[in-house]
Amino acid sequence: MKIAVCVKEVPDAGASRRHDPAADHRLVRDGDPALNPFDAHAIEAALQHAEGADGVTVTAVCMGPASAQRSVQKALALGADDAVLISDDALAGSDVLGTARVLAAAIERGGYDLVLMGQQSADGECWVLPGVVAALLGWPVLTQAASLSIEDGSVRIDRQAEAGYEKVGASLPAIVSVSDAINEPRYPSLKAIMGAKRKPLEQLDLAALDLPAGSVGQDGARSIVRSVGDPPPQPGGTVIEDDGSAADRIVEFLRERNLV
Amino acid sequence: MGSLLVYVESSEGQFTTGSLGVAAKAAALAGELSTSVTAVVVGPGASERAATLGSHGVGRVLAVDGARGDEPSATEVADAVVAAVRAESPLLVMANASVLGAEVAGLVAGRLGLGIATDAVDASISDGSVIVTKPAFDDSVWVECGWAGEGETAGVALFRAGSFSADPVNGATAEVVGIEPEGSERHVEFLGRAESTDEGVDITQADVLVGAGRGLGGPDQFGVVESLAQALGGAVATTRAVVDAGWYDYSTQVGQTGKTVAPKLYIAAGISGAIQHKIGMQSSGTIVAINKDANAPIFEYADFGVVGDLFEVLPKLEQAIRESS
Ligand SMILES: Cc1cc2nc3c(=O)[nH]c(=O)nc-3n(C[C@H](O)[C@H](O)[C@H](O)COP(=O)(O)OP(=O)(O)OC[C@H]3O[C@@H](n4cnc5c(N)ncnc54)[C@H](O)[C@@H]3O)c2cc1C
Numbered sequence: 001m002k003i004a005v006c007v008k009e010v011p012d013a014g015a016s017r018r019h020d021p022a023a024d025h026r027l028v029r030d031g032d033p034a035l036n037p038f039d040a041h042a043i044e045a046a047l048q049h050a051e052g053a054d055g056v057t058v059t060a061v062c063m064g065p066a067s068a069q070r071s072v073q074k075a076l077a078l079g080a081d082d083a084v085l086i087s088d089d090a091l092a093g094s095d096v097l098g099t100a101r102v103l104a105a106a107i108e109r110g111g112y113d114l115v116l117m118g119q120q121s122a123d124g125e126c127w128v129l130p131g132v133v134a135a136l137l138g139w140p141v142l143t144q145a146a147s148l149s150i151e152d153g154s155v156r157i158d159r160q161a162e163a164g165y166e167k168v169g170a171s172l173p174a175i176v177s178v179s180d181a182i183n184e185p186r187y188p189s190l191k192a193i194m195g196a197k198r199k200p201l202e203q204l205d206l207a208a209l210d211l212p213a214g215s216v217g218q219d220g221a222r223s224i225v226r227s228v229g230d231p232p233p234q235p236g237g238t239v240i241e242d243d244g245s246a247a248d249r250i251v252e253f254l255r256e257r258n259l260v
Numbered sequence: 261m262g263s264l265l266v267y268v269e270s271s272e273g274q275f276t277t278g279s280l281g282v283a284a285k286a287a288a289l290a291g292e293l294s295t296s297v298t299a300v301v302v303g304p305g306a307s308e309r310a311a312t313l314g315s316h317g318v319g320r321v322l323a324v325d326g327a328r329g330d331e332p333s334a335t336e337v338a339d340a341v342v343a344a345v346r347a348e349s350p351l352l353v354m355a356n357a358s359v360l361g362a363e364v365a366g367l368v369a370g371r372l373g374l375g376i377a378t379d380a381v382d383a384s385i386s387d388g389s390v391i392v393t394k395p396a397f398d399d400s401v402w403v404e405c406g407w408a409g410e411g412e413t414a415g416v417a418l419f420r421a422g423s424f425s426a427d428p429v430n431g432a433t434a435e436v437v438g439i440e441p442e443g444s445e446r447h448v449e450f451l452g453r454a455e456s457t458d459e460g461v462d463i464t465q466a467d468v469l470v471g472a473g474r475g476l477g478g479p480d481q482f483g484v485v486e487s488l489a490q491a492l493g494g495a496v497a498t499t500r501a502v503v504d505a506g507w508y509d510y511s512t513q514v515g516q517t518g519k520t521v522a523p524k525l526y527i528a529a530g531i532s533g534a535i536q537h538k539i540g541m542q543s544s545g546t547i548v549a550i551n552k553d554a555n556a557p558i559f560e561y562a563d564f565g566v567v568g569d570l571f572e573v574l575p576k577l578e579q580a581i582r583e584s585s
Contacts, residue, residue, distance in 0.1 A: 096376050097369060126378045131366020140335055140448045144359055146504040160517045161359040163271045165454035181504030222375025223415055226404040231395060239559050242568025247576030250548055253564045257546055259525050260581055
């Protein structure tokens, strides 16, 4: 069985945020980009299945600039057997549809039985990608898995929906996204980090995926940002650093508001 | 001119408030554009209750009655929406970003090659077309999005849960037309829902909630929040991270797929403040947050924030409160 895990490199969540009108409205963050933390749970889910069954391989699949190699290495260090990085200048400015086209093409090329993704991308607040990729492949999609079982050529998940926990399932191949509480991702050992550098990492450009020009990147984008601005002003709260007196300061604040 | 097409979701034999809110918003936009709203409904008994959508501003309903399981699955709904788009050539497809709604929106966008704007919180008309407003980066910037669709249908708009009020606007009835979409070859199967686990504490009724997130570290660490809640005469609330991990009961969960609460005081401890959590507690009177990460999004909307270790702060807070009362 071949499992692919889609991974993305995202800006560091801890760093300050701004949008850059000079850079074509693209949203940028300071700090070093890193593996989307939600994707670590998808990798972990794949590894746990691989460790409990025979002949299961795990491939990390990433679309991103050449610098995303850092995040792909992280996926390999966590335990993926190999990786595919799709990088091409023509991919800059891709929207969700364009990104999905690239991932779907890479998945088709790799011939996977199961594709796992994180619950969302930390920078995009977007969790529709699994559905778009599934549609392009003609596969079923199951999202937000709190638990996952793979048996007899099918996959079943438990997940939380608005009306409570429910079970959904599908035959393989299928696309599944996992909740950030499905597991506790492992920390790569130093040995694993070193070993990752020797694992196969295949770099592909657009030509290798046979995608028509204009279907991806800025030209292919079908959803477009028209303007970027400040949010409506929010009355800012007070934030203090605990120096041992925080509890008293909270009580003082609550007393001012007649809450204690 | 094409209509605005809205997926109105059914769950347990009722239309969901989130998707009715999107229908109401669509009706307001349709008024400005001098067009109408068409809804797609799918599920057991869907066509029977469909006429009532008129009171939410829907003119016509395309209905698929029944489902393979007790509830329709994402692929079944997507089949219906795709058929509706092909038949009606709407200006735009609109849906509420529930778990199912987001799957459906993604499937529809992929099958029809449409652009999709996610996490929208509002929509308006600009130069005769619909545009949406969406916050980005934990709500720190606001973006206006449109579409560059080639055909008559511009794209798909997916709205953050709870963006619009779902109150009926009038008493009209909608025209209901049954449709039989071509089925997907490969389906998602809805296999059933877990029994409700309500343990008696109704967190929506509490004046004070102590919210406990993954920062608690494990299921045996909840003593600090439980005793603080007790000192304040309140109850413990949780996040999905805590509930999905099996640390605490689902009935205590706040957020998009949990409960919506508005206590006088919400103390968030070890909660990052993700948007899906915020949706469920942003109407609290006062929000106090304790988190050891100064960059946690919760500090952007807390009235009083403490950057610190909850295991240091909460016991002292409990003691101070017990002493002051
Ligand atoms: C479709 C969908 C629906 C969702 N619905 C919901 C929902 O209904 N409700 C919900 O809550 N979430 C929901 N989520 C999940 C949501 O996106 C977040 O993953 C979740 O809210 C995170 O929970 P958390 O804050 O407990 O955990 P984390 O995000 O992991 O945050 C834990 C926080 O604890 C802090 N911390 C750690 N140790 C300490 C300490 N000792 N002292 C102080 N602070 C500490 C950390 O700095 C961190 O900020 C949904 C997601 C999706 C995609």
